[in-house]
Amino acid sequence: MAIFNLKKREIECKIVYYGPGRCGKTTNLEYVFKSYKKQITGEMVSINTEGDRTLFFDFLPMGLGKIRNCDVRVQLYTVPGQVKYSSTRKLVLRGVDGLVFVADSLEVRREKNMLSLKDLQKNLKEYGKSIFKVPLIIQYNKRDLAEQGIPLMPVKQMNRDLNRQLKVPSFPASAVTGNGVGTTLKECLKLTLLSLQREFQWAK
Amino acid sequence: MHNQVVLKGNLKFLNLGDLMQLIGANCNSGTLRMHSKYTAEPGIIFFDKGNPINASYGSKTGLDAVYTFFGWTEGEFEFVKEKIISKKIITKSRMGIILEGLKMIDDGKIEKLGPKILDQEISGSTKKNPGMPVVNGPLVDYMYVVDEEDFFDGENIVEEGRHGSWLWVLMEGVVEIRKETSKGTLPIIRLSDGSFIGSMAAFLIQGNIRTATAVAIGNVQLGVLDSQLLSQEYSSLSSEFKGLLMSIDKRLKLVTNMAADYYTNRSINDEQINNDKKNIIQQGEIEEKLYIIKQGKATVGRYNDNNFIPLCNLYKGDFIGHMPFFDLNHEPDYAAVLASKDIKLREIDMEQLQNEFQKLSSTLKNITEFTANCICATSKVVCDFYQQYSGSDSKNE
Numbered sequence: 073m074a075i076f077n078l079k080k081r082e083i084e085c086k087i088v089y090y091g092p093g094r095c096g097k098t099t100n101l102e103y104v105f106k107s108y109k110k111q112i113t114g115e116m117v118s119i120n121t122e123g124d125r126t127l128f129f130d131f132l133p134m135g136l137g138k139i140r141n142c143d144v145r146v147q148l149y150t151v152p153g154q155v156k157y158s159s160t161r162k163l164v165l166r167g168v169d170g171l172v173f174v175a176d177s178l179e180v181r182r183e184k185n186m187l188s189l190k191d192l193q194k195n196l197k198e199y200g201k202s203i204f205k206v207p208l209i210i211q212y213n214k215r216d217l218a219e220q221g222i223p224l225m226p227v228k229q230m231n232r233d234l235n236r237q238l239k240v241p242s243f244p245a246s247a248v249t250g251n252g253v254g255t256t257l258k259e260c261l262k263l264t265l266l267s268l269q270r271e272f273q274w275a276k
Numbered sequence: 277m278h279n280q281v282v283l284k285g286n287l288k289f290l291n292l293g294d295l296m297q298l299i300g301a302n303c304n305s306g307t308l309r310m311h312s313k314y315t316a317e318p319g320i321i322f323f324d325k326g327n328p329i330n331a332s333y334g335s336k337t338g339l340d341a342v343y344t345f346f347g348w349t350e351g352e353f354e355f356v357k358e359k360i361i362s363k364k365i366i367t368k369s370r371m372g373i374i375l376e377g378l379k380m381i382d383d384g385k386i387e388k389l390g391p392k393i394l395d396q397e398i399s400g401s402t403k404k405n406p407g408m409p410v411v412n413g414p415l416v417d418y419m420y421v422v423d424e425e426d427f428f429d430g431e432n433i434v435e436e437g438r439h440g441s442w443l444w445v446l447m448e449g450v451v452e453i454r455k456e457t458s459k460g461t462l463p464i465i466r467l468s469d470g471s472f473i474g475s476m477a478a479f480l481i482q483g484n485i486r487t488a489t490a491v492a493i494g495n496v497q498l499g500v501l502d503s504q505l506l507s508q509e510y511s512s513l514s515s516e517f518k519g520l521l522m523s524i525d526k527r528l529k530l531v532t533n534m535a536a537d538y539y540t541n542r543s544i545n546d547e548q549i550n551n552d553k554k555n556i557i558q559q560g561e562i563e564e565k566l567y568i569i570k571q572g573k574a575t576v577g578r579y580n581d582n583n584f585i586p587l588c589n590l591y592k593g594d595f596i597g598h599m600p601f602f603d604l605n606h607e608p609d610y611a612a613v614l615a616s617k618d619i620k621l622r623e624i625d626m627e628q629l630q631n632e633f634q635k636l637s638s639t640l641k642n643i644t645e646f647t648a649n650c651i652c653a654t655s656k657v658v659c660d661f662y663q664q665y666s667g668s669d670s671k672n673e
Contacts, residue, residue, distance in 0.1 A: 077301050084301065117372035119379050126379070128371050147371075152379070159378040163293050 074169050074268055076142070083142045085268060087260055088164055089150045090192050091174035092184040093124050096213040097150040099247035100174060101127045104148065104257060107250060113145075119160075121152040126160060133261050139269055146261065153188065166199055170207040170264030172256055174247075175234055177214045177224040182233065189234055207263035208240045211256045216246035282306070284354035292345050293374045295353065300326040300370045306358050312351030313414050314389040319345045322362045328373060329364040338365040339373070346377035347386040408463060409653040413470025413646050416445050420506070420639040421499035427492040433473060434490040441478035443503050443643075446471040449496030454489045455536040462539050464532060465653050466493065472643050476525040478503060479510040487529045501639065509637055516624065517632045519568070523595040524647050527576075527604070530588035531654045538661040556615045557597065563608035565623055566597040572619035578611045578659060585662045587611060587655050600626055601633045602648035605655060 074085040089097040105116050108131065117128040131146045138144065149164045173192065175185045193203040218224050225233075227244055235242055241259050245252025287310065290298070299308065303326040310319040321331040321342060331341035366373070380386045424447070427433055434440060436456050451467045467473070467490075478484045510518065557563050559579050569592050576596065577586040587606065590596060596613055607613050633641070 075301060079302060115369060117369055117375060119372070119375045121379055122383075126375055128375060157379060157382045159293075159381045160375060163374065163378055 075167070081142050082145050083139055083268070084145050084147060085169040085264060086147045086149065086164075086167055087170040087172065087257075087264060088168045089148070089172045089174055090188070091153075091213075092176055092181060092188040093153040095174045095176040095181070095185075095188075096247040097174050098125045098127055100172070100211070100213070100245075100253055100256070101129070101148055101150055103247055103250045103253045104131070105129060107254070121157055121160070122154055124150075124152050124154065126150055126152045126157075126164075133265075139265065140272060144265065146264075161195065162199075165195055168196075168199075168201070168206065169268060170260050171209070172260050173208060173210045173234070174213050175210060175230060177212050177217070177230065177244075179223040179225050182225060185230075186233060204238065207260065207267045208238065209256055209260040209263065210235055210238070210240055210242040211252065212242065212244045213247050215244045216249055216251070280357055281354045282357045284352065287312075287348055287351045287353055290353075291349065293378060295355075296321075296328065296370055296374055299323050299355065302326065304355070304357060305360050307356045307360070308353060309356070310345060310348055310351055310353045312348045312389055314350070314412075315348075319348065321345070322360045324360050324364065327370055328366050329360065330362045330366060339368060342366065342373055343377050343380055343386055346381050347388045349388060351389075408466055409656060410450070410466045410468055411471060411646075411649055411653045412468050413446060413472060414642045416447060416470055416499065417638045417642070418499075420502050420637075421445065421447075422502045423500040425498045425500060427496045427498065429492060429494050431492045432489060433492060433496070433498065434486045434488070436486055436489045438486050439484065440486055441474070441484045441503065443472065443474035443478060443501040443506065444498040445501055446473060447497045447499050450493040451496060452491045452493050453532070454491060455532060456489065457536045457540045459540050461489075462536055464488070464535050464657055465650065467650075470642075470646075472501075472646050473498070474501075475529070476510075476521050476643060476647070479507045480522075488532060506637075506640060506643075509640055513632060514628070516568075517629055519593060520595050520599075520624075520629060521644060523590075523593070524599075524602075524604070524644065524651070526594065527588055527590070527606075528647050528651045528654065530590075531651055531658055534586065534588055535654060535658045535661050538658060538665050541665050554615045554617060554619065555612060556619065556621075557607045557613040559608070559610065559612040561608045564598045566595060566599060566626055566629070567621040567623055569594050569596065570620040570622050573616040574619060575614045576606055576611050577614065578606075578655065580659055580663075583662075584612070584614075585659050587658055595624070596621075599648075600630055602645050603652065604648050605652035611655075 074083050076083055089100055091097050105112060111132045111134055113130045113132060115129070119126040127150045129148055131148050133144060133146055151161055151164050173189060196203050196206060212227055212230050215224065231242060243252050243256050243259070245256055247253055295308070305324050308321040308323065317334050319331070319333040319341065321328050323329065328342060330338060333341040333344055336344060377386070381388065433444070433451065446467055446469055448469060451471065451473060453464050453467065455462045455464060473490050475484065475487070556574070569590060571592060574590045574596055575586050576588050576590065577584050596607060598608055
């Protein structure tokens with residue numbers, strides 16, 4: 073549910089990075105913030121939540137065109153994973169237009185990924201959304217760790233674990249180096265805007 | 277032109293986080309005023325071009341005040357569009373404040389206002405009973421108070437088993453509600469300022485028999501409510517709504533009785549429940565319908581560590597299900613309903629009830645909400661007693 077701002081002739085939509093704790097959501101957004109400085113209006117808000125950080129900033133995607141003659145402004149958020157932060161999660165997830173699920177490639181985090189994805193589905197359902205319908209991208213993060221000999225799950229296996237039913241676009245990435253971060257975001261923006269366009273067409 | 281209220285509403289519907297985003301997105305300048313019936317003073321936030329620049333609540337100002345407001349989950353707000361001359365004290369960004377405020381709520385750093393049960397003592401004399409819940413009432417509407425009465429420490433205001441149909445509102449002090457049991461007098465809950473004493477059953481024509489004793493703890497000042505006015509209002513309600521009010525009133529009495537039963541260790545109908553075993557409303561289920569029982573028996577109870585703790589038994593004419601305008605902390609969120617096999621229910625048209633509820637006078641509304649709060653607090657007592665007195669038996673099964 074994007075918000076129309078008639079005064080500014082803007083459409084404000086919301087993209088949320090979701091994933092298990094310490095999977096690199098924050099690193100993703102920090103990289104975006106650093107490398108797309110020109111497209112960012114305002115400062116980055118960072119809230120220290122237990123074991124995690126919640127980030128927020130506004131982002132103006134370039135070259136994605138306008139919807140019904142309105143500029144598009146994107147709000148990027150990460151969600152605190154801990155169960156107890158339900159108020160924050162509610163605010164962030166309410167009216168979400170697009171999602172990036174950041175999965176941790178470490179072998180030891182396999183179960184955490186699956187639990188978190190299930191959790192996402194449950195949360196979305198609470199806000200009347202289906203995980204199968206909302207624009208969603210999966211990112212397999214921390215691929216760079218393979219060079220250091222740390223056991224990672226093959227992308228193929230992760231796809232099977234997480235993406236078998238969803239069949240959404242997925243990308244390997246390394247948020248620390250920035251590999252794949254842009255691709256993930258761009259793809260998510262594309263899906264989100266397409267879905268918004270569809271929605272508005274339908275409303276016409 | 278000035279002092280024009282451009283937006284008003286209820287914080288329960290649009291919370292402060294959403295409100296700030298809305299004002300922010302529209303780049304509005306003006307004053308946001310919030311009132312809650314649980315606070316004496318209103319809260320104020322000043323916005324300049326969509327950004328909060330200052331706030332005040334009592335002696336608090338700036339960010340401190342803004343964060344407090346995140347705990348106001350109930351209350352009214354209004355936004356007045358005007359030019360703001362206040363100094364810019366808050367520099368933190370809007371979204372930063374919202375996310376921080378919500379985080380502080382979840383961390384328990386901000387007090388949530390609402391119908392609350394205080395576990396801590398209210399006055400010196402309550403210290404002897406630290407575990408007993410104290411229920412606070414809403415703000416007193418003096419329009420309905422026709423007389424004042426004083427009671428001294430230890431004096432009985434109402435005695436169990438006696439006739440009486442007076443209704444009081446507690447202006448100042450603490451009152452303890454007790455039940456007489458075979459094991460002696462049992463204190464159940466305490467009430468403090470704003471609470472109502474007496475029951476809605478007094479509106480009925482038949483003489484009302486008091487079902488519990490109310491004792492003054494310390495000196496207490498009571499306001500006698502204009503029961504004629506209230507009865508008149510009550511009699512003008514639809515029969516369905518009357519039924520609902522009576523059913524809630526009855527439920528409080530039943531839950532209170534249940535507390536006494538557990539205390540005296542009368543092991544209650546465990547077999548019966550096992551025989552019934554037809555779960556019609558599950559705990560935590562999203563059930564948005566309200567029913568009236570036409571036939572059979574329904575047991576409302578709470579699942580606590582896999583133990584089913586019966587809170588009350590309901591029969592024909594009682595209401596079960598989701599009550600849209602007040603929170604009993606019973607079914608469907610915090611209790612389940614088991615029913616006998618012959619149960620028959622009829623669904624109630626909620627819209628009509630809700631309309632009627634909205635039109636109630638503030639006092640009658642307060643009484644119903646207060647009754648709901650008492651049910652919620654007493655249910656907690658029941659669960660505690662169950663664990664204390666009869667919990668051990670049922671675990672050995």
